[in-house]
Amino acid sequence: MSETATATGWYVFGIVEAGARVDGVELVRNGDLAAIVSQVDLAEFGHEALRERLNDRAWLEDTALRHADVLQRVAAEHAVVPLRFGTIYDERSDVTGLLETRGDDFRAALEHVRDRVELGVKVWIDRARFEHSLADAPEHEESAGRAYMLRKQNEQRAAAEAAERLAQLAQGLHAQLSALAVDAVANRPQPRELTGRDETMLLNAAYLVPRGDTRLEAGVAGLQAAYAELGVSFEITGPWPPHNFVDTRDGRP
Amino acid sequence: MSVVEAPHLQEQVTLLELVDRVLNRGVVVTGDITLAVADVDLVYVGLRVLLSSVATLDEAG
Numbered sequence: 001m002s003e004t005a006t007a008t009g010w011y012v013f014g015i016v017e018a019g020a021r022v023d024g025v026e027l028v029r030n031g032d033l034a035a036i037v038s039q040v041d042l043a044e045f046g047h048e049a050l051r052e053r054l055n056d057r058a059w060l061e062d063t064a065l066r067h068a069d070v071l072q073r074v075a076a077e078h079a080v081v082p083l084r085f086g087t088i089y090d091e092r093s094d095v096t097g098l099l100e101t102r103g104d105d106f107r108a109a110l111e112h113v114r115d116r117v118e119l120g121v122k123v124w125i126d127r128a129r130f131e132h133s134l135a136d137a138p139e140h141e142e143s144a145g146r147a148y149m150l151r152k153q154n155e156q157r158a159a160a161e162a163a164e165r166l167a168q169l170a171q172g173l174h175a176q177l178s179a180l181a182v183d184a185v186a187n188r189p190q191p192r193e194l195t196g197r198d199e200t201m202l203l204n205a206a207y208l209v210p211r212g213d214t215r216l217e218a219g220v221a222g223l224q225a226a227y228a229e230l231g232v233s234f235e236i237t238g239p240w241p242p243h244n245f246v247d248t249r250d251g252r253p
Numbered sequence: 254m255s256v257v258e259a260p261h262l263q264e265q266v267t268l269l270e271l272v273d274r275v276l277n278r279g280v281v282v283t284g285d286i287t288l289a290v291a292d293v294d295l296v297y298v299g300l301r302v303l304l305s306s307v308a309t310l311d312e313a314g
Contacts, residue, residue, distance in 0.1 A: 012282075014279075015280075061268055061271070064268075064271045064275045064276055065271065067275045068271060068274065068275050081280055082274075082275075082279040082280065083279050083280050083281075083282065084275070084276075084277075084278065084279035084280065084281050085275045085276050085279070087281075087282055098282055102280075102282065105280075106280075109280070118274075120270060120273065187273055187277070190269060190272065190273075194269065194272070195269060204273065206273070237270060240270075241274075243273075243274035243275065243279050244273070244274065244278050246279065247278065247279070247280060247281070
């Protein structure tokens, strides 16, 4: 390939073993590891250009989708360590340097995710319905008048109590689902401004499960049936590449 | 680009899922990277973009 006036960088999607075969993207190999790369135009992906474009929602969405799509296709066939969006090197030799310096981390991460997939579970709650169900369930039999008074008092405490109960509920659900997974992560629930939904996101979790294992899906279905009356609904997505299970910085394997 | 064609996606990927995965997760490499955009906290960049676009939609609606 001849030198052109256009400067190119090396966008890295993820890391696989050197023997992997991947269509549509390049592999930069070093020893037993390979980086999945694509050469990008620095006029678009250079430092300044990128900062500018991150504020362009359509561009961000398209580019993030491409990142996800490449990793999705690779993960269908190979163990892969996803890198975060926007990892770009100036030189090909920088990419081999990465494989060199972080090789042990990548090998450990590949072993952790091999033959496993990530499933996403979002749990949504209709808060009004949940608080109502709390207020409607006095702990003891009471006279009608007493029950009414209690209910009025309960309404005042309802918001505070509900927040506490919601936190407990989220922890409980996550613990039950984690028991069905090899590894689990609870991310911060997304705010309503972002989700655009009336329900509150109660739990925003990811689970690493053996490929083809249906226990987590069955577990979610069981919880959905048990909690539907409380205004709780479950959403399961995947299988995803193991984006949530390769971060070596915060003590994860 | 059509993500729907990806063989193993059950549904079209939403930006909400991308925030949880592509933008906010995955290995972050630092060190001798020349264009260290990984250091930018993309989820906040993304959220700011998203929040402002949600607000715009609301105003338009």
